[in-house]
Amino acid sequence: MGFLYTPLPFWVAVGGWIATAIVVALALWKNPFKRLQDGTLQHVWLAIIVAVSVLWASNAWLDDGTVMHLLGATLVVTLFDWALALIAMAVVVGLAAVVFDAPWQGIALTFLVFGALPVGISTLVQRASIAWLPRNLFMFILGQGFVSPAIAVSLTAAAALGIHIVLADGSMLVVPAGYAFSVLLLATGEAWFTGMSTALIAVYRPAWVTTYDVRRYRLGGPRI
Known part of the structure; x- marks a missing residue:
């Protein structure tokens, strides 16, 4: 899973941990947990962490080197924005490291590449879609649910x-x-998983989408 078992030079491992500490500190500095004042949203955030952890456990190793699995990062960004998404992905990587008894060297690099990077890409793509795409529910689902995760993966x-x-x-x-x-298949699967989840949540549980203006997409829920 990621670089958990990849032999890394000492300086890469240490540098990864330093970068991870900076990224997580930046996320915490934004005080993201204010989005979770509602008890239901707390349960949703924790449930997504568990669901993404299961997705990460279903991975495919290619020639004992690169590993591929669904990421789930874009959906977390859509619901809770980048700061909470970073913390969620850090927890996912931590759980994976514990479950798979991984050495410390590759944990941070795995988070940076398979956690922080897709969160950052998804955030940028979603910001662009907000600025440039028409303001309606269909474009919200298409941009946030299908296009963004495919690009991120x-x-x-x-x-x-x-x-x-x-x-x-x-x-x-x-x-x-x-x-x-293999990447094409993975990106397609990620797009369908995230797209269908986004569509169902936007229609039936719009209060779970905490990142967008209700006047823009006519979604319900708190805006912080």
Whole structure:
């Protein structure tokens, strides 16, 4: 899962932990838990952490190197914004490390690549969709639910592969056969999972979407 079992140079492992500490501190500095004042939203946030942890447990190893699995980060960003999403993904990585008894060296890098990076990409794509796409429910579901996760997964997979190549001193032998096709399948699955979840939540539980103006998309729920 991620880089949990990948042999890493000491400086990469330590640098990853320093970067992770900075990212998590930035998220906490934004005081994201104010979005969880409602008890129902607290339960939703915790439930999503559990659900994403299960998604991460269902992974595929390619040639004992790169690993692929659904990320779930975009859905958390859509519901709770980037700061709470970062903390949620940090918890997911921590749970994965405990369950899989992973060494400490690869935990931080796994969070940065498979947690923080897709959260950042999803946030940027969603900000762009807010600015440029028409303001209606269909475009909200299309942009946040389908397009954003597909882009996030594709770029994350590319970044993960790039890091594996760098760790192998630039050798392309670490690129698994059919990697591009596998990424396409993964991005499609992530888009459908996130898109359908976003559609159901936006229609039946709009109060769970805490990130968008009710006047923009006609969704209910608190706006902080």
